Amino acid sequence: MENGVFVGGGGDGYGVKQWLRLDYANRHGLIAGATGTGKTVTLQILAEGFAAQGVPVFLSDVKGDLSGLAKPGSADFKLHQPFTDRAQTIGFDDYTYRGFPVTFWDLFGKQGHPVRTTVAEMGPLLISRLLELSEAQEGILNIAFRVADEEGLPLLDLKDLQSMLVWLGENRDSVSLRYGNIAVQSVGAIQRRLLVLENQGAADFFGEPALDLRDLMRTDADGLGQINILAADKLMGAPRLYATFLLWLLSELFEELPEVGDPDKPGLVFFFDEAHLLFDDAPKALVDKVEQVARLIRSKGVGVYFITQNPDDIPEDILGQLGNRVQHALRAFTARDRKALRMAAETYRENPVFDTEQAIREVGVGEAVTSMLERKGIPGRVERTLIRPPSSQLGPITPAERGGIMGASDLSEKYTRTLDRNSAFEILAERARQAAEEAQKAEQQETDLDAAMREYTAGRRYTGTRVGRSTSQPARRSRTTDSIGGAIAQVVVKELKGTTGRRIVRGILGGLFRGR
Template sequence: MVETDRIFIGGGGSSRKEAQAILLRYANRHGLISGATGTGKTVTLQILAESFSAAGVPVFLSDVKGDLSGLCEAGSPDAKLHDAFVKRAESIGFDDFGYDAFPTVFWDLFGEAGHPVRTTITEMGPLLLARLLQLSEAQEGVLNIVFRVADEEGLLLIDMKDLQSMLVHIGERAKELSLRYGNIATATVGAIQRRLLVLEGEGGAGLFGEPALELVDMIGTAQDGRGRINILAADRLMRAPRLYATFLLWLLSELFEELPEVGDPDKPVFVFFFDEAHLLFDGAPKALVDKVEQVARLIRSKGVGVYFISQNPADVPDDILGQLGNRVQHALRAYTPRDRKALKAAAETFRPNDAFDTEDAITQLGTGEALVSTLMEKGAPSVVQRTLIRPPSSRLGPATVEGKARAFDASPVAGKYEAAVDRESAYERLKAAAEEAARAAEEAAGSDEGDDRSYGGRRSGGGRAYRGADEAPRWREEPEYRSARRYKPAVAPKPARRRSSRSDSVGEALVKQVVRTASSQITRSLVRGVLGGLFRGR
């Protein structure tokens, strides 16, 4: 059922009641797809992606289970469910049902099942990065200082090693910076470094780097005018759920920041499906939830529709749930008192239908069946209808190897993001400063060594003036002096410990003290040059 102003969702079964559809001009008012596992949410997501693409609207979705890649291939009349699909299409009035493939671009944070997706530390920002690293309030404060200092000193934060270097830099200058920005505890810096190591272990380091993703590469149409379907391979990514949720939120925030205001267009500029939405809100601080609410409220005017997919509407905070005008509710199960409470809350969010009890209907829905309510004329929600979801036109389940290969060959960004680029940034700048400081320390140490080996001038403190090797006193040949001269006090053999005796002259005792002091100062200079130089800017 191809119509220019709406996308078809399904119908009322054998009675062929009024078709359920989302009006394209209200598709940017956001939506929700919810239901228990195995009730048909994935197929609903698939047919909505197909319909938006056919209407010329580009789409982004994450493939959590690996079975949405079939969008790049047409379904087949030889498929096991073909007869069931044809029967359902006839029963709901989907007269234009047929099989088709859709323009698809695959993405992958790990660069294995799709084009690599990267962003920079700076673009991620301290708020989302703190969420990703699970930082406390005090740790997030230090992270904000890191970003501030990097900005003031012109140090680019691109990848993980840039951030790690900046944390070391901040830690060394803690006393100085604490007077300007507040307390910077060494323990706090160390805790952030440990969280970065955990993120690296989860594979998160690959998210940060260049070339960074350009959103224009996602928001585009194919040559035939259909919107491109961007699929993020998330089956491996789901092993790090916080990384998954933070990346999707970053992408949504970037859309909000970069897209211009368009008001209320005839159809969305872009549709964003946020699968496993509960991962975004589980344990999220209020500041982050407020940011999501703000983005959801304001991004509509950018022409972006956001659709959350989750098992239960209760997974989405009420302030955000109230902004989701297009809803598809699959079956819910009520085995516990908590489940029954959530079921009742889900039923109360629909505009009631006198023909059935909404709460009872939610528990009676079969696979591929849902309660649907969308925005009608003037933006009012429709009465909830029990609906059979239309069959998909693309392949049901994962794509074949050949199908994905064809999609890669046809990708408009093939070869653009595959090779990483490592340009000069904070890490390289701080490393160069450290090396320069180390060289200066070595030169200073060499100068001090020359001074210690030549005693041509007078030494203060009452000792004699030794003008030549012939006049060198016997203590120059003692092991203690030789070890100081070689600057290897930790390796040189220790002389037999001598008792303090009156037989040592005052001059000998004084010279020994001078040598020991010079040795200690040189050692400290070397340590500060090698270690301290890492933290000082140019």
């Protein structure tokens, strides 16, 4: 099939060749199976097939094995003979070794080009999920985003969000009147979680330049689709960050890409490995969002393929949207395993030639039970399938080879240098500096005013010499007048220490002093 990806098939006891049609590839898919049954190789051969048809691919490399997509397989490789035997068995006549155009990405910027997004683009819902916030803490985070938007305070990196929360705590009385109660304890809890995230090295994920989605959807000069590989072996140490990032990427694709209906082939195929991490302890609002994106993103020309051990790791509403399926062996050691096996078998269109449940239990490594969408999107009959061998290298390339590919990429200069634009942190810091200068200036003016009043009252006091009885009485009246004047002056000083008062007094006293 020219307009499809060859998956495998053929051989004694096995069904017809299995092709994943490109015009139905945006109807999503599932690769499932126990550990060690061949899910990674299936992911590799699907990525090869899509790239060969000019479809860009994004996938996460959880074990570090998929970098071999960049390099042709070798005839000296120890699996060469089994590969060629398998290709002959399934009728894969044009099987050859070849490499594919690969771009490496890494949230930590070590094993690939740095991947960044801004705090504002991530949004409060996903950040709350990332930080595992309570409902009350999530509410405060929403307030922070809303106030930042109203105040013209861009939230780009982690320190922008941290400074915004500080501002929110300091101004909680006025803000609470409009948006609801803001507890200092909740603000402190969010700050502590942000600190943990920062210490894990994930702070580099927030910032600029943000990832341009167009850089994920490129083809090379020969028309091959670019394979974007996210280094996730170390990222799996922060599984919530991994799941949140991939969900953010899906959401961005959904928001940014135009509607294309049902294209002849997808504009991008997205593989989500270790998919159960997305749904573990996920709040209903988040699961609903994933379901919405999975349902609607196909009209944007994006196919989403989940890779996990058990199909029941995926919520039923989402599982029902995954039309193209490759089911590797499931082990039924426990009652839960047997139940999962039975449920997995029930999701396939029956084949009278064999029992689906038994086949899922019996298929070996590199074999699978498959079902692909056919004309009009109808699920194909389940088939036992020998998965075709990969054309690229099985296993990782060397660090030197990875470094060479990264250095030769035209995206290296674009993403390596970090930008730090004027945003919430800088704006709030500038406001604080100006407020401090104003306070210092006001304090100095108050000190000057006190000194001026003391000078004025001292200058009005009578200091003449009293001679004889005839002058004593006026002297007593002068002392009485001076004491009254001093009391009035003290009251004036007390009442006029405010900003408005100081402005008035400076004008009045200036005239008095000039008149002396």
